[in-house]
Amino acid sequence: MSKKIISFLFILIVLGNFQAQGKAEKALEVFSEKYPQEKIHLVFNKNSFIAGENIWFKSFVFDGYDLSNISTTLFVELYDSNKTQISKKILPLVNGQGSGNFTLPENLKEGVYYVRAYTTWMANFNEDFQTLRPIVVYNPSSPQKLVINDNSKWTASIFPESGTFIDGIDTKFAVRLQSKGITPTDWSGYVVDAEKPDVKITSFKGFDQNVGSFSLTPKAGKKYKLIVEDSKSNKQTIDLPTVSDSGVNLQVSTGNEAVKFYLKSKNIAPGTLYKVIGTISNQLVFKVNSEKILEQSYSIPAAQLINGILQLTVFDDKENIVAQRLCFIQPELLKIKKPTLQSLALNESPRTLNTFNISQNSDNEAYTAFVMDGNSESSEDENSLLSTLWLTGDITSKIYTPAQYFTQNHNSEALDALLITEKWKRFDWKTIMSGTFPIISYKPQPYISYKGKVTVQGKPAANTDMNLLFEKPDQGTKLYQIKTDANGFFSLKGLYFEDAIKFSYQLNDAKIPKEQVQVIFQPDYSFIPLKNNLPASNYDLVQRANEDKPTNQVERYIVTKNNQSSVNEKATLIEEVNLKGQKKDKTQELNEKLSGPLFQSANETVFDLVNDNNSAQGSINILQWLQGRVAGLTLESDMGNYIPKLRGSEMNIYLDEIKIDPSMVSSISTADIAMVKVIKDNFAGGFGGGKGTIAIYTKRGGITGSVSNSTVPTKLKQITLNGFDKETPFVSPVYGDDNFNNISKDFRSTLYWNPRLKTQPKEPTKIQFYNNDDAKSYKVIIMGFDEKDYAPIYYNETIK
Template sequence: MKFRFMTKRIILLFSMFVFLSNVKAQGKAEIALETFSQKYPQEKIHLVFNKNSYIAGENLWFKSFIFDGYNLSSISTSMFVELYDSNKMQISKEIVPLLNGQGSGSFTLSESLKEGIYYIRAYTTWMSNFSEDFQALRQIVIYNPSSTEKLVLDETSKWTASVFPESGTLINGINTKCAVRLQSKGITPSEWNGYIIDAAKPDVKLSSFKGFDQNVGIFSLTPKTGVKYQVVLSDSRGNKQVVDLPYVADSGVNLQVSTDNDAIKFSLKSKNITPGTVYKVIGTIGSQMVFKVASDKILEKTYSIPAEQLINGILQLTVFDEKESIIARRLTFVQPGLLKIKKPEIQSMKLDESPRALNSLTITPEQNNNAYTVMILDGSAENPEDENSFLSTLWLTGDITSKIDKPAQYFIPSRNNEALDALLISETWKRFDWRTIMSDRFPLISYRPQPYISYKGKVSIQGMPASNTELNLMFEIPEYGSKLLQVKTDDKGFFTLKGLLFEDAIKFSYQLNDPKIPAEQVQVIFQPDYSFVPLKKSLPESYYTLVQRHTEEQLSETVKRYVATKNTQSNIDEKAILIEEVKLKAKKKDLTKELNERLSSPLFKSMNEAIFDFVNDNNSANGYMNILQWLQGRVPGLTIESSRGSSIPRYRGSTINVYLDEMLLDPSQINTIPVSDIAMVKVIKGYFSGGFGGGYGAIAIYTKRGGTTGSLSDFAASTKLKKSILHGFDKEISFVSPDYNDQNFSKISQDSRTTLYWNPYIEAETKDQTGIQFFNNDDAKNFKLIIMGFDTKEYVPIYFNESIK
């Protein structure tokens, strides 16, 4: 499978931090890595919810960011989201459209859900070709006071520990850092310590250390062959573990790494190695090679990789011998003390902690950021970003499959960089395995990304395939009339509709283009050209356990508040009869978006389109005789070529069609259309459903007098035809907040909302500042403001997660 969109991406990343030293001819490793990088890009997903836990009967909202390495992904245009209970029973599922690598949706949590731990799984079709361990699988707590059992934190499960020497080996006489990693089904202790002993002399402490956090600690040891070393660990509650260290080898190579803001330095320490042996070290970030050295003098030097030439992320250093066998490897983080994070520019902040007071702020747009996600919480509420944050998914957990407690802590201002380095000593890279790809064993591609939603149809006449037959599809779209689309079947009677972009369901009628064939003899069967992929692996263990609820037992303060909030939200929803009116009070009306909604039918909508508005902005086009000439140079990838007096539009080298009021038109006829008669032009990039079976790209021109010319004004023509329904993306539930300036909300008796504002997609590519307004609840004295975005040119997250007063 070829990824046209990947070529520029790879060149940009490689030129951004390539640093090759003493490069020789490519070996198996380099060739395998290049193949893997070009053909098998890998996506990862960050999920953020509107809050940490829920009560049965509430709505759950989520936002997703899909990354291809360290940039927002352009591979997938759809995301699958599934809700499971703790028994791996699927409760609900949705398909969500992705715009510039971002998507959002919601689930309604049934009143009948029992109290317990539930799981939300998110993945793309392309991700299904790789390990399920890299799919997003998040635990959520759902309370239900009517359940016979209640959730309590599991503080009784024992913890275990493992020791990981740096680069994997202990070698006689070589001082080596060793990471100690804790794991538990329940909660691991945050306060613990340990000491090292010779098992033959258990009363003599060789050295002592203290754990950094609930995940990891570190110590150094100069081992001797023949000695059995152990580490004795204990926590603040008196629990104790004794762990054996790996045996000590009398020869070998040990890779030692140190990282700071200026450089990553490494050296190879050896014992009893034949002089003149050639070793090769390859450094990779993701699946990109950023460093290489091969030399017979490598054991004598310390190498330094300039950090400013790299981006933040996990760097994997792998040592190969002359036969390209792996003898050592190590993960480290690039510039842990200098995280490249852009903060959004927040202005005009007006905060009032009074009950139900109006608060406001504005965000200045970033040039290379398409959209912001904004969430505002009661300052006393749990923060959904405290456990696993946008930053920790991008830089750590999206590529690490093992369980890490509170990974967000490694990317906060008060982070411990030494703890992160120790954590990475205990990890190995799982995105690809060197031995596997060097043996030409690459992932089996069973699932290919489809543009948005695609359907495959089969036409039959009296049960026999209708080969090479033209079929008329008449889509019934109340806002636009009926839209006629013509497709042609293949030799077996099949056809495909690609790039469908609509919510809920759309009705359509059909008939063959041949009037001689009676309609009753024709049958069209549709099936989605996409599928939810069953989850094979087991669900992860939870920090919680279920215990019997006593009849007279009082609810916790958290659950009491959730019950009150659910009742409050029900009242708010009832008051907000016209939800869109409530939304429009909080944001500026977008006239261009309104024009696009009015003129474009759903068949000519795409999440990858460039719109030019000639009603609200003249766009300086009146001096042009041909609108195609005006488009030249205004859309990246679009070129207009001249041939025999006609203008031929091409997108990224491929010829694309031109439509006038959604009717196919020869480009030569554009010369007859005065620019002054044009209301809107849109350039659709990629597949869309109106292009005769899913065309790849188009220029759609809408005239001021034509509107949606080519559409029928009523459904009369289709009443006698056979009808069917296609299902589109799942519709997201609107997040409704009260407007206490409106008297309709004045009778709400109690407001205990924890999420005061939620907007998963605020467009940022505007000249104007984005204004945000929200009303306080009854008791919040400060607020937590979370803003997320991404600079797609500098590969830098835009992130703000702070308490504000």
């Protein structure tokens, strides 16, 4: 398991009748440890688009209820409603987060499109858990237009709590609505005895567009029917399950203090042994095993758990499942780190500058933040970061507006009823207890990876050293040496770069003419075809009449799109002018100068000993100076030398990108060191080593491993390697600058978008944006994740 998400394991043992692990517990342990589950939340810069616009998005990848460290690469694809792929992107994940954009073609037809996001690890499991988000795209010149499908037929289904309906036991039922279009917002139902259809036994009103509930105490031999009706007089009649004369019914109630459950039964043989297992995100958190389990109440302290779905399963002595129930832990006490907005300077006048600060009250390196016109719709309105984390990431059925269950005034009773209608979809008890587990066909991608083969006159160059040379303009040429295996193959794993880079190559054997050498590179990753059908949308396409005019929203989109090219051009000019008057970040400049492309990683920490960190000059050994400055780094003494370890694993050490023994570090004077870089994950220069690396760079500029003659690469064969897709910058007008005076109308719906707003310790984080022409309020959305407390950071409010 990659990370623990439960504060501690809570096991309840009753009356000493606890036995050794059964099949269920053993199977769960294997599944939890070897098959962690990733899920993805996507947030977009707005809720709908027009052909020719950019779609910006931010991704959060979770492992259970924590940010994932399994995958470092995200695959994102755009499909039309016919499942034709329009575009695809490969993006880096840094601490489980990534961002990118799609540029929609100008001639894209109006319709519903789908953004698919997944990691290679997720491809080993049910495809239903991959993210597939519908996107509405308008195009007034398209022959067809979108209309909401609010007349589609709906169906109702009925679910008794825990799946059992037993004579004489008061049972809670949940009623679930489903439709290819939109389900009714106003609906109700009642129950009758089939023999007395005119007499209502009980009635209820639906909570929302998904679910309603009622309770009923059945009598054996009776047949019951449920009649459901909407406000348009559409009606359905559903038979309730047959009343059983024996069995076990699991009844659950959730509160801020505890999850309580009670097992009621009828006509059960005396001495029958039952056990109840409680799991959260595939981890065991509760167990009771006793022959006296029935007719007793049990309580699981909620404070010892986290927000999330708890699955309670009742097994008999043969480990058959007799009852199951999902519930949500502390639905009225959601552990959300809500940022505080301070120093608000907001002005509703057209095109004025607005600012506010975000108070840092959590362990978080960066926020995802965006500001919209208060009248605009956000993708968070339908499915929010909270609803993906706590609900839809693990529940694959269609839920209308799942975000509603985690808003400030949410209905916890509705959420509980919804979970009665669901089963845990991440695993099936019978399947894993039989020893059947997912087949792992895809391993997590270590950023960008390439594989290759070297041949000499058509024959594999076995166990041969090959030099890769990379030239940086005005910064010299870096040389790296890789070795082929017995069949002439080699690999480059953990490359982290955007767009493309060019390498020159040659064998490290002057006797072999370069004309006889052939090197073939190919990506060691691939996009995985979508097998499932696309889900139905809430829209229909109908023929557009000649007199049809675009809606006000679409008109505003058209104006914004037409302005954007001018805004981009002028903002670029301003940026270039500003850059000429500013110094580039000195540490970034030093890192770019000294680091080669194989020694770059998204998960690196740079210590600049030229411009900062002068305290290192007083240290005898650079490793001693690093200790305490790098989380998880410890030093062990071995024959007078220091061995650096990262969370118990020995780290590799490189000097000017040449691997050295730890004993050599003591001979390096800190006065000669220009920069130290700590890399905590896979990177290409480590050639697959994932133990962590300390890269030391001297003030000589990394002469070791460099090529003095810069003309050498031009004389060698070259290869171009493609990296991650580069994100198009989100650009807004900067009013107050004369370059933007010619914008006649400003109807932007998204006023500010920053998928990685960096925070500073003990300092507030500042946001500034310019108003459009008519916004009177602002929808502010701020997201992140506090890994220390396993809590989402979330703010979604409209302010004035």
